[in-house]
Amino acid sequence: QVHLEESGGGLVQAGGSLRLSCVAPGRPLETYNTDHYGMAWFRQAPGKEREIVAAISRTGIPYHADAVKGRFTISRDNSEYAVYLQMHSLTPDDTGVYYCAFTALWGLRTAQREYDYWGQGTQVTVSS
Numbered sequence: 001q002v003h004l005e006e007s008g009g010g011l012v013q014a015g016g017s018l019r020l021s022c023v024a025p026g027r028p029l030e031t032y033n034t035d036h037y038g039m040a041w042f043r044q045a046p047g048k049e050r051e052i053v054a055a056i057s058r059t060g061i062p063y064h065a066d067a068v069k070g071r072f073t074i075s076r077d078n079s080e081y082a083v084y085l086q087m088h089s090l091t092p093d094d095t096g097v098y099y100c101a102f103t104a105l106w107g108l109r110t111a112q113r114e115y116d117y118w119g120q121g122t123q124v125t126v127s128s
Contacts, residue, residue, distance in 0.1 A: 002037070002117040006100050009122030012090055016126070020085040022100030022119055037102040037117075038109050039076055039083040043124070045096035050112060053098070054085060057108045067093070090126045097121040 008020040020041065040055035054074035055063040062074050073086045083100055101115035109115065 002102055004100055004102065004117055004119035006098065006119040006122040009098060009124045011125045011127065014091055014126055014128050016090050017086070017088045018090065018124060019087070020098055020100075020122060020124075022083045022085075024081040024102075037104055038107070039074075040101050040103070040109065040115060041074060041083070041085045042099045042101060042112060043094075043096040044099070044121075045093075048096075050099070052110045052112075055108055055110050056083065058106060061108050063108050063110060087124075090124075092126045092128045094124060095126050096124060098124050 002024055004022055005025055006020060006022045008018055010018060012018055038055065038057045041053040042050050043053050044050040052065055053068055054065065054072055056074045056076050064072055071089045076083045099121045100119045102117040103109050103115045105114055
C-alpha cells in the first residue's frame with residue numbers, strides 16, 4: 001500500500017504562484033520504488049467532477065491539460081519519492097482540491113480509473 005501526502009495548497013491572489021508537493025512518507029525501499037509508478041495531479045472544483053491536471057509517466061514523459069498548459073509544470077523526484085506541481089499565473093478557475101495519485105501502469109495515464117493510490121487532497125483557492 002502506498003500512502004501519499006499532499007502539501008503546498010493555500011490562498012493566493014489571481015496571477016500568483018503555488019507549488020504543490022506530494023510525497024510518499026516513510027519511503028521504505030523494500031516495499032516499493034517510486035520509479036515503478038506513474039504520477040498525476042487531479043483537481044476538483046466546487047460542484048464539478050474531478051479532472052486531470054497533469055501527469056508524468058514512469059519514464060518522465062509529462063502531460064498537461066489544455067487548461068493549464070504553459071502555466072503549470074509537473075515534475076518528479078524519484079530519490080525523494082515525490083511529485084510536484086508548479087503553478088503560475090493562477091486564476092479563480094484554478095480553485096479546487098488538488099489530489100496526487102500514483103499508478104503502477106506503464107505509459108502516460110490520464111484517466112482517474114487508471115490510478116491506484118490517492119492522497120487526501122490539498123485546497124487551492126485563488127481570489128480575484
